[in-house]
Amino acid sequence: MIMRTPRRGALLVSVLALLAAFASPATAGTAVPAGFRPASTSWTGPDTGYVLGYSPCGGSWCPALLGTTDGGQHWRRLGAPSLPLPDNHNHVALTVVSDRVAYVSDGVHLRATRDGGASWHPVNLIGAREPFYLSKIAETGGRVFAMLTTYGEGRGSTRLYSGPAGSPVLLPVPGFAVTGGLTYGDLAVGGGLQVALGADYGTENYWTSRDGVRFTPAAPPCPGGEVASLAGVRDRQVVALCSSSPGTPQPGSTERQLRHAPQLGGTFSGTGAAPFTGINQGFAAASPASATVAAVGGGVGFLHHTADGGRTWTTLALSDRGLALTDLDFPGRGTGVVVDGQPDAAGGSAVYRTTDGGHTWRELPFG
Numbered sequence: 001m002i003m004r005t006p007r008r009g010a011l012l013v014s015v016l017a018l019l020a021a022f023a024s025p026a027t028a029g030t031a032v033p034a035g036f037r038p039a040s041t042s043w044t045g046p047d048t049g050y051v052l053g054y055s056p057c058g059g060s061w062c063p064a065l066l067g068t069t070d071g072g073q074h075w076r077r078l079g080a081p082s083l084p085l086p087d088n089h090n091h092v093a094l095t096v097v098s099d100r101v102a103y104v105s106d107g108v109h110l111r112a113t114r115d116g117g118a119s120w121h122p123v124n125l126i127g128a129r130e131p132f133y134l135s136k137i138a139e140t141g142g143r144v145f146a147m148l149t150t151y152g153e154g155r156g157s158t159r160l161y162s163g164p165a166g167s168p169v170l171l172p173v174p175g176f177a178v179t180g181g182l183t184y185g186d187l188a189v190g191g192g193l194q195v196a197l198g199a200d201y202g203t204e205n206y207w208t209s210r211d212g213v214r215f216t217p218a219a220p221p222c223p224g225g226e227v228a229s230l231a232g233v234r235d236r237q238v239v240a241l242c243s244s245s246p247g248t249p250q251p252g253s254t255e256r257q258l259r260h261a262p263q264l265g266g267t268f269s270g271t272g273a274a275p276f277t278g279i280n281q282g283f284a285a286a287s288p289a290s291a292t293v294a295a296v297g298g299g300v301g302f303l304h305h306t307a308d309g310g311r312t313w314t315t316l317a318l319s320d321r322g323l324a325l326t327d328l329d330f331p332g333r334g335t336g337v338v339v340d341g342q343p344d345a346a347g348g349s350a351v352y353r354t355t356d357g358g359h360t361w362r363e364l365p366f367g
Helices: 007-023
Strands: 037-043 049-057 060-068 076-078 093-096 102-105 110-113 132-140 143-150 156-164 169-180 183-188 193-199 205-209 227-234 237-243 256-261 269-274 279-285 291-297 300-306 314-319 325-332 335-341 349-354
Touching: 037 325, 037 335, 037 349, 049 093, 093 132, 093 325, 102 132, 132 183, 143 183, 156 193, 169 183, 169 193, 183 227, 193 227, 227 279, 237 279, 237 291, 269 300, 291 325, 314 335
Parallel strands: 037 093, 156 183, 279 325
Antiparallel strands: 037 049, 049 060, 060 076, 093 102, 102 110, 132 143, 143 156, 156 169, 183 193, 193 205, 227 237, 237 256, 256 269, 279 291, 291 300, 300 314, 325 335, 335 349
8 A cells, every 4th residue: 555645744845855955054075075175265254254276177176166154164165266277376366255246366367256156257457468467356345456467578567456346347547556677566455445556676655545436645654665565454553564575684584574553544653573584475464463474485384473563473384385375364353364385286285274363273174
């Protein structure tokens, strides 16, 4: 005799099973592809973060995008852009603005999503001619900003690009460009927008904006001959790292000092000399007093950390991958992240996370 389940009961069982499937948190085992290696990470809060990485597939590397809302204890799979891992070892950088808006760039190509990774679209920088490198992108106040450096025969330029959020094209911002034998720039958001541009280790130009539309020139963060790395506004103070030319005072080192301004557009001061080991790879501040410098030298990655505004420093030798430390950031509540290594390198790559402002770090597991 065949027992039949009533249609209403069968329907209820099906609905409950579907709800259970969506309600169950994705674990590392089900969400992370085999052989996954992180390339970039971006966090919108202390516990909410995203990691773009690659895994071996068919003799190549396939991209995968993961998200977490519990500090990396569980991961869910999101739609990743079809951006190959570059052969030239360019950093593939992920910048997440919200749970729906994100950007990915390999330094030459830029992709954006505004639907949480369901679809990705190219963003073009009008007038940019290769060879160039897109070093940074940010979105604030309904506008997108990008820093682009072009290279030429002994001469190049660095300029700021911008456009409305969601626009498929970005345009050069008039008046925000430098030329020279060696050019560079940085931008930071959070508490306002900051832009720094410089060339040949001369005097830098520096602007601030509270709305991303009206900019005010201000005294640069660093003395002449030094380059500024910018952090966002922290507790109403602005924090910057000033660095000399790489290889000074000796090969594999950089002279550095931490400087502060009392508010956006204020005058910077300070002589908090940081350890000079390694070449700069990143800089971020958790608070006006707590800041971290990522550097690489001699095949080793270093994190130089201060908890007292630059008066004293500690140095952590993170690993011997020694290729790159990228995406150093402190998204809040003393939580910070950094990516060590590259996916296709012999030593692989890893994401490290701190919950005490940069004093201690642990590697995030992915499976």
